[in-house]
Amino acid sequence: THLDAWLIRKPPAAVASMDTAMRLFPTLGLSILNGWLLLGAYFVGLILNVLTFPREKRRKLFLEPHYLKGDWRGVVLLFGRLAAISLVTLMIFARLQTGSLFLYVGLAIYLLGFSVVMFSLAEYKRAEADRPVVQGIYAVSRNPQWIGLVLVFAGTALAVATWFQL
Numbered sequence: 001t002h003l004d005a006w007l008i009r010k011p012p013a014a015v016a017s018m019d020t021a022m023r024l025f026p027t028l029g030l031s032i033l034n035g036w037l038l039l040g041a042y043f044v045g046l047i048l049n050v051l052t053f054p055r056e057k058r059r060k061l062f063l064e065p066h067y068l069k070g071d072w073r074g075v076v077l078l079f080g081r082l083a084a085i086s087l088v089t090l091m092i093f094a095r096l097q098t099g100s101l102f103l104y105v106g107l108a109i110y111l112l113g114f115s116v117v118m119f120s121l122a123e124y125k126r127a128e129a130d131r132p133v134v135q136g137i138y139a140v141s142r143n144p145q146w147i148g149l150v151l152v153f154a155g156t157a158l159a160v161a162t163w164f165q166l
Contacts, residue, residue, distance in 0.1 A: 106159030113151025
């Protein structure tokens with residue numbers, strides 16, 4: 001329609017031939033323009049940021065929870081990790097929907113999430129090691145890194161236009 005053409009700034013004939021709908025599952029393949037670009041940028045930023053932390057802070061940041069055998073939280077953690085691994089794998093091989101509104105909205109959400117993670121890590125780094133962080137973004141959320149990561153994943157899922165990853 002003409003509204004679609006206006007939203008993505010393409011002539012109507014180009015819009016008709018373009019796949020602008022969200023899919024349940026992404027089309028997978030190897031390409032330069034896959035979701036790995038966004039996830040790679042996130043992980044490079046995360047690693048470079050965390051490498052500037054003192055060793056004690058870095059260790060505390062990645063502490064593993066130790067649940068007793070049979071504790072339901074350990075099962076939830078396991079399933080959460082399996083889901084994250086599968087979603088990241090799908091995003092790596094899913095093509096970015098260049099030229100679509102999904103890409104631009106997804107990039108905006110991704111950048112918001114990336115900013116939340118980087119800002120929260122900077123706050124965490126400045127805080128005293130033996131006290132909980134309660135200033136800055138931590139005054140709003142107890143764990144803003146998780147909120148940022150969810151936004152990064154949601155933005156990437158929109159950028160590749162797939163419902164399954166949302």
